[in-house]
Amino acid sequence: MPELPEVETTKRGLAPHLEGRRVKLCEIRQHSLRWPVDADFADKIQGARIQHLDRRAKYLLMQTDKGMAIWHLGMSGSLRIVGGSEPPQKHDHIDWLLDSGQRLRFHDPRRFGALLWITDDIASHELIAHLGPEPLSDDFHGDHLYLASRGRKAPVKSFIMDGRIVVGVGNIYASEALFMAGIRPSTPAGKISRPRYQRLAEAIKTVLASAIEQGGTTLRDFVGGDGKPGYFAQQLNAYGRAGQPCPRCPGTIREQIIGQRNTFFCPRCQR
DNA sequence: CCCGATTCCTGTAGGC
């Protein structure tokens, strides 16, 4: 499941193959994604030169000289570089044929992903305009969480997964960050103190940064072939470990549904 | 405005 670290890993892996290249042809075999891909997308991007790859939240941005392509990997999407004559497999929905002879290939079994084309300012785009700060930037810190949470009754886990508060914290890393910070996921966001939010902000940064590092270890393989994210191999302390001993106290990890999402925590050391 | 519930989709895991 692509969380922020995998999108960042994808961006870093693709950039050397895409930046400076021209899109000779775009093949769309499946238009029905999260939102329908524009009927004229292929025409719009044809002949465009890809200038720069960027990331905002979990959106992968590809700036060209004709407009900007915005990818979202949803929860099962992946982008990789394949050889120019490699035939598409099941769920390989979109190819961009590059002037290098290679193809950029989008694969997405569950079709929660998206591909958009915009020609106006990205910052004013509806999907981007209301997003919170990047978790790894200096704009994101404990005070931001503290101030934004006053008066909020939603569980802190839902709060940190709200992209208007901070982007890029998915279900897995929300549990992990709250575990690291020793905060119970069900606590109403408005009841958490300033110092505890400082710990939480640090935990979010630490967890995401280490996941990006882990993704980075498979960067070489990524381009070569299987596109499998490496960070799943990383040690998860709470997520998916219901019934197992807590890694840092004598407690036992418990599972609870919060905001319609599975949530894992230690009832003994997360208060 | 705030927050919980619902929705899109299909591979995988678990139950019988």
Next chain:
DNA sequence: TGCCTACAGGAATCGG
């Protein structure tokens, strides 16, 4: 062994 169902997950959107 094979069928069937439940579940997973990001995030927009709906309903209260």
